[in-house]
Amino acid sequence: xxxxxxxxxxxxxxxxxxxxxxxxxxxxxxxxxxxIHMTIPYIEGRVSADQGDGIFTAARSMAAQLAILNVxxxxxxxxxxxxxxRKSPVVHPFSDYIGPDQVEPLASQTVGRLRNSGQPLDFALxxxxxxxxxxxxxxxxxxxxxGRFKVNPxxxxxxxxxxxxxxxTAGTPLRLPYVPENLNKQVQVGNDxxxxxxxxxxxxxxxxxxxxxxxxxGAVVTDVEIRQGFVEDSNVYLQEEFVGIMPVRRxxxxxxxxxxxxxxxxxxxxxxxxxxx
Amino acid sequence: xxQHIMTIAADNGNKQFMVLEQIAANVANLxxxxxxxxxxxxxxxxxxxxxxxxxxxTTTGAPMRTGRELDIAIKxxxxxxxxxxxxxxxxTRDGSLTKNSDGYLMTQRGDLVGNGIQLPLNYKKLRIxxxxxxxxxxxxxxxxxxxxxxxxxxxxxxxGLESIGNNKLVPTxxxxxxxxxxxxxxxxxxxERSNVNIHSQIDQILRLNASLISNFRIIKFxxxxxxxxxxxxx
Numbered sequence: 404x405x406x407x408x409x410x411x412x413x414x415x416x417x418x419x420x421x422x423x424x425x426x427x428x429x430x431x432x433x434x435x436x437x438x439i440h441m442t443i444p445y446i447e448g449r450v451s452a453d454q455g456d457g458i459f460t461a462a463r464s465m466a467a468q469l470a471i472l473n474v475x476x477x478x479x480x481x482x483x484x485x486x487x488x489r490k491s492p493v494v495h496p497f498s499d500y501i502g503p504d505q506v507e508p509l510a511s512q513t514v515g516r517l518r519n520s521g522q523p524l525d526f527a528l529x530x531x532x533x534x535x536x537x538x539x540x541x542x543x544x545x546x547x548x549x550g551r552f553k554v555n556p557x558x559x560x561x562x563x564x565x566x567x568x569x570x571x572t573a574g575t576p577l578r579l580p581y582v583p584e585n586l587n588k589q590v591q592v593g594n595d596x597x598x599x600x601x602x603x604x605x606x607x608x609x610x611x612x613x614x615x616x617x618x619x620x621g622a623v624v625t626d627v628e629i630r631q632g633f634v635e636d637s638n639v640y641l642q643e644e645f646v647g648i649m650p651v652r653r654x655x656x657x658x659x660x661x662x663x664x665x666x667x668x669x670x671x672x673x674x675x676x677x678x679x680x
Numbered sequence: 681x682x683q684h685i686m687t688i689a690a691d692n693g694n695k696q697f698m699v700l701e702q703i704a705a706n707v708a709n710l711x712x713x714x715x716x717x718x719x720x721x722x723x724x725x726x727x728x729x730x731x732x733x734x735x736x737x738t739t740t741g742a743p744m745r746t747g748r749e750l751d752i753a754i755k756x757x758x759x760x761x762x763x764x765x766x767x768x769x770x771x772t773r774d775g776s777l778t779k780n781s782d783g784y785l786m787t788q789r790g791d792l793v794g795n796g797i798q799l800p801l802n803y804k805k806l807r808i809x810x811x812x813x814x815x816x817x818x819x820x821x822x823x824x825x826x827x828x829x830x831x832x833x834x835x836x837x838x839x840g841l842e843s844i845g846n847n848k849l850v851p852t853x854x855x856x857x858x859x860x861x862x863x864x865x866x867x868x869x870x871x872e873r874s875n876v877n878i879h880s881q882i883d884q885i886l887r888l889n890a891s892l893i894s895n896f897r898i899i900k901f902x903x904x905x906x907x908x909x910x911x912x913x914x
Contacts, residue, residue, distance in 0.1 A: 465909070466681070469681045469682060469685070469905070470681065472685060472901075472902070472905070473681060473684065473685055475898075476685045476688050476689060476898050476902075477688065479689075479692070479891070479894045479895060479898055480688050480689065480691070480692035480730055480895070481722075481724065481730060482887075482890070482891045482894070483695075483696070483699070483722050483887060483888070483891050484722045484723060484724055484730065485721075485722075485723075487724060521739070521877075522737070547724075549723055549724070551721060551723075553735075553839065554837065555837065555854070556836040556837045556840075556854070556855070556856040562723075563721055563723045563733065563735075564723055564725070564731065564733065582836045582837055584756070584757045584834065585756065585757065587739070641890055641891075641894045644894065645894070645897070648898075648901065652901065652904070652905070655905055655908065656908065659908055659909075659912065662912060663912065663913070666912075666913070
């Protein structure tokens, strides 16, 4: 029980929080000016210096739920993208700041379902690892599991959007000697990613290079398995995403209720304090 | 954040409808001679945005025997150049030919084959050789008479060709310029069927449907949260 302040009369009616109206006047001092009655313990902490802190906690938590929802939305949107790796939202519990920055998307490393596409330039990674793609304009290299490639008229292997060249283990872009008439027969990729180019006129095969496969940190992966004519579907399972979304909704609602509750409390308090003046 | 989620979901919805467009075109052209299946490939653009491009499956379709002497199927690579009524050249693989009243070899869409190959009116038998040479046997003559040649062409990157409708393609900077094809193998009396794989279309439709449903669910869901967030006072 707090000690009575000067000008305020403290009583302990122990009413529920929703029943604030009846607390406006003191029954003992019969509504004398300058008296106010408050319940204990409901508002005890809130009349202190850090009052309103709960409101912000609720608001930040709602923001965190949205960040989680965002990760799930990304997964659903990229369900049809071969090579896409599902991201799971990881909430850091040790931080006292709950906000969007606290939610970190973590890529799942499981290999998606391999689907036969029949395209000779579709190379699927059947084991973890990434292809290295070079942006010839900026010189930057990024990683992707998307193994659907195409060739430009001079034979250079390109990513699907045509913006990246594909690197070999030698660190140079892979390039076929020329665009073959029959890609199916003339371009062969071994399990280890070695590309050979078959010359039907002479009957000779020539090595083009080996696809570079690296780990997320950039280290060379030795355990490589590449399948030609396959694409790796994304490892997103839609039902999992919706299972993940359900708690988001409930927690958002719960935090919203908490927010409303505390906001009402605060507003009543301000009203009552104002009336007491 | 909420707007961002909405944008992603709306964007994805649009992309799925583009996939549907390709599937619809493929299924509609299941029996179109020489039709090449299209597909809409989705990929991740920078900052995780969903993008997609249309690709064409350039593999050869199975030949179907018709026994008609004006039907030709191209085995392997190559395109038949056609001159459109406006004089511009386009390329097609539709080998179901016909002839007009003047005896010119035409496609079913009314374009001249090559620069125009005129057949004599009173021929008895027409042969199209595997290399594209067209000869006719005229009544009361012993030796066949060569009337022209269907010179097939190839492109360095056939996938870069742009479709202008009616089963015709035109070259772009990405496809390279047409080069005459030397090792041609034409089969007379057959047409090339479309290379659409109907089973894979069904598979794609199922995936697309699942993606679309989830997508609209997410929009509905986000809308609920949006409303709750806006009406935070109630």
